[in-house]
Amino acid sequence: MQVTIPHQFTKEQALKRVQEALDRARAQIAEQATITEERWEGDTLHFGFSGQGQSISGTFTVKDTEFELYAKLPLMMKLFEKKIEAAIKEQASKMLGK
Numbered sequence: 620m621q622v623t624i625p626h627q628f629t630k631e632q633a634l635k636r637v638q639e640a641l642d643r644a645r646a647q648i649a650e651q652a653t654i655t656e657e658r659w660e661g662d663t664l665h666f667g668f669s670g671q672g673q674s675i676s677g678t679f680t681v682k683d684t685e686f687e688l689y690a691k692l693p694l695m696m697k698l699f700e701k702k703i704e705a706a707i708k709e710q711a712s713k714m715l716g717k
Contacts, residue, residue, distance in 0.1 A: 620677075620689070620690045620692050622688040624686040624712075626686060627684075630681060634662065637679070652669060652670030654667070654668050655667040656668075662681045663678050664678065664680075666678070673695065673696065675692060675693070676690070677689045686711065686715070
C-alpha cells in the first residue's frame with residue numbers, strides 16, 4: 620500500500636512534526652502492538668510492528684511537499700486497503716497538525 624499525504628511545512632518542520640507525532644503515538648501503540656523496527660535513514664523512517672497475529676512493515680519518507688508512506692500489509696488486511704488508507708490520511712492530518 621502506498622499513501623501520499625501533502626504538507627505545507629518546510630522539510631525540517633515536517634520532520635520535527637513526524638518525530639513529535641511518533642513520540643505521542645508510542646504509548647498508544649504499545650498497548651496494542653509491539654514495535655519491531657523504528658530506524659531513521661536520512662529522511663526515511665523504516666518501521667515495523669506486530670499485533671493480534673499480524674505484522675506490518677514499511678517506510679515513511681518526508682519529502683519537500685509531501686509525506687510518502689509505503690506499507691506491506693498482510694493478506695487479510697489487503698481486503699480493507701481503501702479503508703485503511705482513508706484512516707491513515709485522517710490520522711495523519713490530526714497528528715501532524717495539518
